[in-house]
Amino acid sequence: MVMKLVTVTPEERGEYVLFTFAGRYDYGDFRTLIQILKDECVRRGVSRAMFDITRVEGEMPNLERHGLGLLFAEVWGGQMKVAILAPRERINRLFENTAVNRYAQVNVGSDPSSLLSWLLEGIQ
Numbered sequence: 001m002v003m004k005l006v007t008v009t010p011e012e013r014g015e016y017v018l019f020t021f022a023g024r025y026d027y028g029d030f031r032t033l034i035q036i037l038k039d040e041c042v043r044r045g046v047s048r049a050m051f052d053i054t055r056v057e058g059e060m061p062n063l064e065r066h067g068l069g070l071l072f073a074e075v076w077g078g079q080m081k082v083a084i085l086a087p088r089e090r091i092n093r094l095f096e097n098t099a100v101n102r103y104a105q106v107n108v109g110s111d112p113s114s115l116l117s118w119l120l121e122g123i124q
Helices: 027-044 062-076 094-100 112-120
Strands: 006-012 017-024 048-057 081-085 105-109
Touching: 006 027, 017 027, 027 048, 027 062, 048 112, 062 094, 062 105, 081 112, 094 105, 105 112
Parallel strands: 017 048, 048 081, 081 105
Antiparallel strands: 006 017
């Protein structure tokens, strides 16, 4: 999936889809991707995803983090889970808190194994 500044590569991993992001952060691209990636999970019949944004360059302003959190909660709802792998120094919890406070199931972190454990919780 190629957007204006960001490219996303999906990889099916059984119970979830790994979406690897690369390129430069763009608010418009991320807003559009929220719906596209949910639709891709639904199409594949999975309710869990991991977004790896460790290779995305550029800063995400707090106002945009908040706006993306609102949109994410609206689009993904509380029935699907998403783990977001991000560089530790870029995590401030604003996106996550905004989405979770609206009942989204999302977890942002820098440790891939912890995120994966959280993501796959409850699967037998």
